[in-house]
Amino acid sequence: MLEVKDLSMRFGGLLAVDQVSLDVKEHEIVAIIGPNGAGKTTVFNCMSGFYKPTGGKIVFEGQEIQGKPDYKISRLGLVRTFQHVRLFSKMTVVENLLVAQHRHLNTNLLSGILNTPNYREKERKSLDRAAYWLDRVGLTDMANREAGNLAYGQQRRLEIARCMVTEPKLLMLDEPAAGLNPAETKELNQLIISLKEDYNVSVVLIEHDMSLVMDISDRINVINQGRPLASGTPDEIRRNDDVIKAYLGEA
Ligand SMILES: Nc1ncnc2c1ncn2[C@@H]1O[C@H](COP(=O)(O)OP(=O)(O)OP(=O)(O)O)[C@@H](O)[C@H]1O
Numbered sequence: 311m312l313e314v315k316d317l318s319m320r321f322g323g324l325l326a327v328d329q330v331s332l333d334v335k336e337h338e339i340v341a342i343i344g345p346n347g348a349g350k351t352t353v354f355n356c357m358s359g360f361y362k363p364t365g366g367k368i369v370f371e372g373q374e375i376q377g378k379p380d381y382k383i384s385r386l387g388l389v390r391t392f393q394h395v396r397l398f399s400k401m402t403v404v405e406n407l408l409v410a411q412h413r414h415l416n417t418n419l420l421s422g423i424l425n426t427p428n429y430r431e432k433e434r435k436s437l438d439r440a441a442y443w444l445d446r447v448g449l450t451d452m453a454n455r456e457a458g459n460l461a462y463g464q465q466r467r468l469e470i471a472r473c474m475v476t477e478p479k480l481l482m483l484d485e486p487a488a489g490l491n492p493a494e495t496k497e498l499n500q501l502i503i504s505l506k507e508d509y510n511v512s513v514v515l516i517e518h519d520m521s522l523v524m525d526i527s528d529r530i531n532v533i534n535q536g537r538p539l540a541s542g543t544p545d546e547i548r549r550n551d552d553v554i555k556a557y558l559g560e561a
Contacts, residue, residue: 311336311371311512312357312388312480318365319352326352328536329366334480339506339513341523343547344533345556350516351393353533354484357514358390359383370480387479391469391486393516399458403449403468406457407440410472436475443471447501463494470501474509481505483515487522495522502526524548532556 312334319327327349334340342350356363359380368376375383384390397406444450447467452460457468466486473481486502487495499522505511517523523530524544532539532547534556540547547553 312514313369314353314357314366315369316366317353317356317363317368317376319349319356319361320364326536327356327363327533330531330533330536330538331366332531332538332541334512334514336512337506337510338528339502339515339526341527341530342514342516342533343518343520343523343530344539347535348533349536350533351484354390354482354514354516357383358388358482384476384478387477388482389473389476389478389480390482391466391473391484393484393488395462395465395469397457397465397468397472399456401457402454403457403460404440404444404453406468406472407443407475408436411436411439411475439475439477440471443474446474447471448497463490466490466494466498467501470505474505474511478511480512480514483513483517485516485518487517487519495519498522499526 314330314332317327317330318325330349330353332340332342342353344350352361355361356376357368359375359378359382362377366376367374370386370388373386375386398409401409444453447470449464449468449471452464457465460468487498490498502513503526506513527544529541530544530547531541532553539556540550540553542550
């Protein structure tokens with residue numbers, strides 16, 4: 311479904327990502343891990359169209375997407391969350407979910423002004439999807455609150471809902487467990503597994519919480535100082551000497 315081949319990203323004199331390759335198959339949860347500054351977010355930024363990579367290819371469902379703008383990539387079904395929550399904090403929770411769908415579907419402004427039946431039908435479906443995902447992430451009671459007033463863990467769940475209302479094929483989560491308490495992390499664990507099992511969404515995640523990564527990932531890619539260090543199943547990664555060294559070096 312997604313293949314990243316020899317991806318490189320240079321910022322001036324710094325080669326932040328150096329020939330990283332990875333792939334994600336349908337119905338898979340794939341993690342990208344590595345010490346701080348390893349280049350994980352830069353890989354994500356290239357995959358989601360925030361950066362134009364200086365080398366390599368990114369192929370999503372047979373189409374090369376490197377260098378395409380982010381909105382085009384998300385319309386193909388590759389959608390992401392951010393390390394730092396990026397909601398519209400002054401809008402309500404449900405408005406955040408409706409706006410996400412408008413931006414995604416590129417709704418025709420004129421049909422909105424004319425309020426055509428087709429437009430009303432789309433609006434109704436958007437609202438249904440918003441209600442469904444609010445329920446699914448346990449935020450129905452919060453629907454009319456300002457998003458900025460939600461607790462941090464709730465904002466992170468809303469971010470995932472905001473991606474899911476656009477019905478992605480591949481969801482990219484940037485440190486989804488950061489700042490969550492253990493109970494919230496456990497819920498997140500179950501939610502991510504359910505996205506794969508019940509909604510057939512593949513997931514790529516960057517995460518520092520190793521127990522979450524080891525628990526939910528089908529495969530793990532380790533990056534160190536911009537370069538690929540290892541890839542394999544959680545068991546293989548746990549036993550890999552290079553990985554152990556890289557992490558001990560950090561500690
Ligand atoms: N826009 C940019 N301009 C210049 N340097 C950048 C830019 N973005 C990232 N870098 C550098 O690239 C390197 C990799 O950063 P990146 O954020 O991808 O690492 P990371 O593995 O995601 O780290 P963390 O786990 O701390 O989030 C770092 O040295 C960083 O300073």
